[in-house]
Structure formats: structure tokens, C-alpha cells
Amino acid sequence: MSSLNKQRVQAEARPGESWDEATARVLGTSINKAVPEEGELADFFVSADGISTKDSRHFMDVALFRMSKQQSRAGEVIRYDLADGYVEVKGGPDGMASIWDYDIVLMLISYLTESMNLYKKGRGVKPSRFFTPHVSDILKFCQSGDGGNQSKRIESVLDRLKGTTIKSVLHRPSRSSKGVTREVKSESLISGYRVLSETIRGRIDRVEIEVPSWIYRQVIDSHGAAVLTVNQDYFLIDSAIARFIYRLARRAAGNSSAKWGFKTIYGRSGLASFKGFCSILRRLIRSDDLPEYHLYEEAGLSGPQLIMARRSAEPACG
Structure with missing residues (x-):
């Protein structure tokens, strides 16, 4: 040929x-x-x-x-x-x-x-x-x-x-x-x-x-x-933590919503500093520009909780 x-x-x-x-x-x-x-x-x-x-x-x-x-x-x-x-x-x-x-x-x-x-x-x-x-x-x-x-x-x-x-x-x-x-x-x-x-x-x-x-x-x-x-916009996410949170939301929340503790997410991220992780995560919550999902913070008995909710769905109740 x-x-x-x-x-x-x-x-x-x-x-x-x-x-x-x-x-x-x-x-x-x-x-x-x-x-x-x-x-x-x-x-x-x-x-x-x-x-x-x-x-x-x-x-x-x-x-x-x-x-x-x-x-x-x-x-x-x-x-x-x-x-x-x-x-x-x-x-x-x-x-x-x-x-x-x-x-x-x-x-x-x-x-x-x-x-x-x-x-x-x-x-x-x-x-x-x-x-x-x-x-x-x-x-x-x-x-x-x-x-x-x-x-x-x-x-x-x-x-x-x-x-x-x-x-x-x-x-x-x-x-x-x-x-x-x-x-x-x-x-x-x-x-x-x-x-x-x-x-x-x-x-x-x-x-x-x-x-x-x-x-x-x-x-x-x-x-x-x-x-x-x-979501195709995943590749446009520059922050590593934002990418990780999107993947977590896609699996845990799907078409609805899910709630995970800050400490639990931090433990799955491989990062060294919990304080630095929380700071970045709260900036993501304030910007609220993750593809497909809203992010909310809620107080919990074991510490702060992250609520990941599909943009067409209501956030999870406390």
C-alpha cells in the first residue's frame, strides 16, 4: 500500500x-x-x-x-x-x-x-x-x-x-x-x-x-x-483542586446533590496542608463557577461540610 x-x-x-x-x-x-x-x-x-x-x-x-x-x-x-x-x-x-x-x-x-x-x-x-x-x-x-x-x-x-x-x-x-x-x-x-x-x-x-x-x-x-x-469544560479548569472537586461532584452528586466533610475530601486529595486546602476550597465556593455544579458550605458536627448540587437541583438539606 x-x-x-x-x-x-x-x-x-x-x-x-x-x-x-x-x-x-x-x-x-x-x-x-x-x-x-x-x-x-x-x-x-x-x-x-x-x-x-x-x-x-x-x-x-x-x-x-x-x-x-x-x-x-x-x-x-x-x-x-x-x-x-x-x-x-x-x-x-x-x-x-x-x-x-x-x-x-x-x-x-x-x-x-x-x-x-x-x-x-x-x-x-x-x-x-x-x-x-x-x-x-x-x-x-x-x-x-x-x-x-x-x-x-x-x-x-x-x-x-x-x-x-x-x-x-x-x-x-x-x-x-x-x-x-x-x-x-x-x-x-x-x-x-x-x-x-x-x-x-x-x-x-x-x-x-x-x-x-x-x-x-x-x-x-x-x-x-x-x-x-x-463535562467538556473540565479541561478548561486551571485549578487542580477545582478539577478534583468536579470529579468528586460528578460521582457523588450525579444529577442531584451530595454532602461531604471538608476533612474527608482533604483526606482523598493527597495534599499536605489542610489549612491551605480549606482556603482554596472556600475560594471555589465563592466563585461558584464549577461546570454543572453549585458549591455550598454548611456547618456540621464534625466540621465544615461541602454541598455539591447539580445546577438544576436544590442543595441538600442539613
Whole structure:
């Protein structure tokens, strides 16, 4: 296949299509090829307009990343104690992934969900764990612009995502006895990546990212229950805490409202200073410009409470 035809197939392929299916539709050639050509992928994702942003419901109330742009937190561990166990986030040698780096994980979840939906409708093959976007697709999805510096930093972002591991330890009642079983899982935010092509100027053009099995299993096996749609304006939120509060509100409040204590939220944020956290949170409450949700403060027996209410819903009663 000529280079021009390959570029055309890549540009016009749809989410969830295999290389053969995209080639047959775009070029009108046979799809009965037993083995794909070298460099071609049997299953891949491509740029497409209109894909809604999705996030993993399971971890939307815990920060799986650092909240600071300045501190790399390389080799550091953040631990969150939960009712049935705990979660540890550990930064690799390149630094812990930030909440802004996590935008690429949102993209993986979003495209994987879209591809799975198309597969269920009979409009594509079952998606694999390999995601092959152009860097321009990543920057467009994350609303990061398309400047040279933005393109160069993608490799560093992928290094941090690969090096950041999530360890969850859960204690569950044993089915065979009256005791408790200890379930331990540890995976990275992405399982790996490789650069597939570069531009003439040496900038990364296209990458292949391997989706971690914990994300893949959630999307493939959950029938849609494990993901939630995220407002597109999320990417325009500059404050890390504001992003974290939006994700919490999206999961906890949904289409209604929810109430969480300041101390509980702080304990899930990975931040060092409770006083600083409260100061920033109260500024967010005063500005009241979070996408989709109003924020209110209310006094409680255990300390200040944050009420997160969908803008079409009334705040929770005290």
C-alpha cells in the first residue's frame, strides 16, 4: 500500500474499526487479508469528532495523581485509607503523574468506551488494549493547543503515567469461612507506550499506548456502568483542586446533590496542608463557577461540610 493511501486510511478511519475494515471502506479493497502488513495494526483507535469525555467511576473520589505542577513527587507514596482497605499512589523515577497528565487517561477511557459501544451495535470489532492516536488528536481532545512545546512534552507525560502505580488493597468477607480475604492489585496508569512516527522536524507524530487491564476490564465488562460522562469544560479548569472537586461532584452528586466533610475530601486529595486546602476550597465556593455544579458550605458536627448540587437541583438539606 502506498504511503498516501496509508495516510488516507488513518485519517478517515472510525473508532473501533480494524485496519482491514477501514481499508475496505475507504479504499474499497478486500478485507480477506490473512496477516496485516508490517507496521499496520489489527485494532486501533483514531481521531473522531463528537466523542464525549468519560472517566472511571471507581476512582473519581480519590486523587490518583499529584495536584502540584511544581513538585514532581518522584518515588513518593500517597496513601488513602478507605472503609474496606486502602489505595496507594506511587510516583516513578520520572515523577508522579499530575492531574493534568491524567487527561490522557480520560482520553483512553473515552475512546475505548466509544469503540465498545460501536462494537455492541455491530459497527466495529471488539477493541483491543492498544490506542494509537496522533499527538494532534491528544492535544485537541485535552484542549491543550497545538504548539511545539505541547507536542514535545507528550513523551514526558507518558513516562510519568507509565511510572505511576496504583495499588489497591481491599478486605472482603470470605465466602468459604467467617474470615476476611485480602485482595491486592497493583497497576500503572498506562501499561506502556511506544512512538510510532515522527515529523520531519523530529517531533512525535503518532504514539501507541497500551491501556492498563484495570481500565480495559471496567469498560469492556461493565456494560457502561463503570464510566461517567465528564463535562467538556473540565479541561478548561486551571485549578487542580477545582478539577478534583468536579470529579468528586460528578460521582457523588450525579444529577442531584451530595454532602461531604471538608476533612474527608482533604483526606482523598493527597495534599499536605489542610489549612491551605480549606482556603482554596472556600475560594471555589465563592466563585461558584464549577461546570454543572453549585458549591455550598454548611456547618456540621464534625466540621465544615461541602454541598455539591447539580445546577438544576436544590442543595441538600442539613
